[in-house]
Amino acid sequence: MNHTVNDRCVDFSVLAIVFSNPASVLAGRELCGRSRKLEVKLPKRGTGVMTTELAYSGPEVRTVPRDLRELLEQLRAKSRVLNIERAVLPEPDVASFCRAASELGDTTILFDNITGYKGKRLLVNLLASWANCALMSGLPSDLPIRELVDELCSRADRQPREPVLIDVGNAPSYECLDTSDVDLYRSLPLFRVNEHDGGFYLHKACVVSEDLVAGARHDRMKFGMYSLQVQGRDRLGVHLSGTDNLSLHVRIAEKPHRRLPVAVCLGVPPLAALVASAAIGYEATEYNLISALYQHPFELTRCVMSKLSVPAYAEYVLEGYIEPGLRCLAGPFTCNGGGLSEIKRQPQIVVTGIAHRRDPILDNTYVGKFWAEHDCLIGIAGTLRLHKQAKDSLPEIARSGTRAEGVHLRLGLCGGRWDEKRSVAGMSFQDGLPAENCLSAYKQEIGEAQRRQAQCRSQS
Amino acid sequence: MPQPELIASILEQADQFTTDEQKICPRCRQTAVTRSEAPDERGAWSVNTCGHCCFGWRSTEDAMRVLEIAKGVTYRLWDSEIERLPMPVPLSATAV
Numbered sequence: 202m203n204h205t206v207n208d209r210c211v212d213f214s215v216l217a218i219v220f221s222n223p224a225s226v227l228a229g230r231e232l233c234g235r236s237r238k239l240e241v242k243l244p245k246r247g248t249g250v251m252t253t254e255l256a257y258s259g260p261e262v263r264t265v266p267r268d269l270r271e272l273l274e275q276l277r278a279k280s281r282v283l284n285i286e287r288a289v290l291p292e293p294d295v296a297s298f299c300r301a302a303s304e305l306g307d308t309t310i311l312f313d314n315i316t317g318y319k320g321k322r323l324l325v326n327l328l329a330s331w332a333n334c335a336l337m338s339g340l341p342s343d344l345p346i347r348e349l350v351d352e353l354c355s356r357a358d359r360q361p362r363e364p365v366l367i368d369v370g371n372a373p374s375y376e377c378l379d380t381s382d383v384d385l386y387r388s389l390p391l392f393r394v395n396e397h398d399g400g401f402y403l404h405k406a407c408v409v410s411e412d413l414v415a416g417a418r419h420d421r422m423k424f425g426m427y428s429l430q431v432q433g434r435d436r437l438g439v440h441l442s443g444t445d446n447l448s449l450h451v452r453i454a455e456k457p458h459r460r461l462p463v464a465v466c467l468g469v470p471p472l473a474a475l476v477a478s479a480a481i482g483y484e485a486t487e488y489n490l491i492s493a494l495y496q497h498p499f500e501l502t503r504c505v506m507s508k509l510s511v512p513a514y515a516e517y518v519l520e521g522y523i524e525p526g527l528r529c530l531a532g533p534f535t536c537n538g539g540g541l542s543e544i545k546r547q548p549q550i551v552v553t554g555i556a557h558r559r560d561p562i563l564d565n566t567y568v569g570k571f572w573a574e575h576d577c578l579i580g581i582a583g584t585l586r587l588h589k590q591a592k593d594s595l596p597e598i599a600r601s602g603t604r605a606e607g608v609h610l611r612l613g614l615c616g617g618r619w620d621e622k623r624s625v626a627g628m629s630f631q632d633g634l635p636a637e638n639c640l641s642a643y644k645q646e647i648g649e650a651q652r653r654q655a656q657c658r659s660q661s
Numbered sequence: 662m663p664q665p666e667l668i669a670s671i672l673e674q675a676d677q678f679t680t681d682e683q684k685i686c687p688r689c690r691q692t693a694v695t696r697s698e699a700p701d702e703r704g705a706w707s708v709n710t711c712g713h714c715c716f717g718w719r720s721t722e723d724a725m726r727v728l729e730i731a732k733g734v735t736y737r738l739w740d741s742e743i744e745r746l747p748m749p750v751p752l753s754a755t756a757v
Contacts, residue, residue: 290721291719291721292719292721292722316699316705317699317706318701319700320701321700384697387699388700393718393719396727397727399688399715399716399717400715400716400717400718401717430715430717431717432710432715433695433710433715434695434697436715438715441749441750442749443749443750448749448750452753456753526752528748528750528752530714530738543747545748546743546748547748547750548750
């Protein structure tokens with residue numbers, strides 16, 4: 202019922218943006234020459250790679266990358282990936298590269314040669330730029346942010362799509378499976394993301410869990426992104442807030458003192474990572490939203506040790522459970538913005554099996570004081586959530602086409618984090634960067650602000 | 662940015678690190694430390710994890726430096742402090 206309204210909304214979104222933001226008409230650069238209406242062709246299914254073609258009425262035809270590897274290929278073609286081939290130590294080299302990349306801009310780095318992890322690859326800062334986020338959505342890399350978010354909101358508004366379940370034997374995630382000798386330190390190219398973290402963190406881990414009362418239905422499973430600390434060969438500490446979906450599932454499972462089956466997915470398809478970070482609510486189904494964003498059914502497969510459904514194209518799937526009544530110390534770790542979290546008593550995941558693709562790529566990210574992947578993810582995901590909440594509570598939102606304005610609202614709420622230079626100035630300096638660097642960043646910003654002010658004055 | 666020679670020297674220093682020291686967690690001073698070797702290049706590094714406070718460090722890094730900046734908060738974790746640390750997901754009566 203809603204989609205009728207939403208379809209109209211898509212058609213009228215250009216007008217809505219124009220009317221709601223006359224500045225865009227004056228600027229004339231974002232909307233001119235490009236229709237906002239998308240024509241969706243049927244997905245290509247066959248022996249090769251399945252993609253969904255999104256045909257702009259403009260000249261370019263884009264494809265939504267199905268998994269991390271397809272996006273990586275696209276980024277390579279555009280020289281947007283920095284490949285570090287020389288031998289590097291996990292600490293301090295990898296972390297220093299990450300920080301430098303974040304400080305300098307939005308460079309995505311692929312490490313091929315980490316000492317002690319021969320043959321293992323590590324990818325960091327994959328979605329740390331709007332251009333990469335546009336590419337992951339099958340859109341032109343130079344698309345303005347507001348149009349990118351507007352397009353994703355439009356896709357989310359369309360007819361919900363059900364995911365498809367493919368046999369585990371055909372799922373790339375399960376090309377290799379190890380259940381006998383689980384050792385996370387040997388399987389994953391880990392590194393200390395920030396100098397004072399209490400351990401080795403996975404900041405882009407997507408955890409699948411289920412409501413044990415509701416049963417194993419994919420529409421009752423939750424798929425969320427959490428920070429995990431590797432705490433042993435087969436142990437993962439999970440950073441929970443107490444109000445997230447996984448916390449709720451833990452509470453439900455602990456009442457009858459039952460183990461909660463979980464699956465940790467690493468290197469998931471990029472749009473799945475976006476949805477996992479969105480926290481869209483307990484009643485919503487993440488897998489349906491991912492399908493909607495992809496515009497074709499999202500491919501899932503069934504875990505071998507539980508009934509959970511996981512992305513069929515994840516790089517790693519760690520199967521396991523949360524032991525009831527057990528709390529272990531987790532933390533601290535450097536949060537987005539640079540502050541150090543508290544040490545907390547958190548539930549612990551026991552990993553019983555590691556499945557992965559051949560020649561897997563671990564997708565991890567830098568989280569800290571500088572511009573990072575989470576800034577992009579949280580920004581887009583937050584706008585998706587804001588748009589959904591606004592649409593649910595205020596039906597006129599769907600007709601007024603205020604999605605693009607929602608972006609600006611979100612940008613305003615996030616304040617300084619949306620401007621790289623401000624993010625340098627607005628951070629908290631707890632993790633010991635030399636004071637001179639901090640000072641120079643402040644000085645630079647003050648100097649720029651003074652110049653801008655002088656320009657405005659001279660123009661007025 | 663360490664060059665190969667520097668990497669070699671760091672690895673050499675790591676070899677000289679006595680195993681006795683690595684059996685004690687630098688954060689909580691407990692001896693429940695487990696060790697995991699690198700998957701290849703045996704001796705390149707090992708990862709130590711404290712079974713008591715879950716602090717983890719690699720043999721090629723200075724664990725004391727990791728704890729240094731947060732002095733007073735994480736440098737030394739006493740058992741009495743652990744009991745007072747926040748628990749975002751409280752244990753239910755039946756789960757204990």
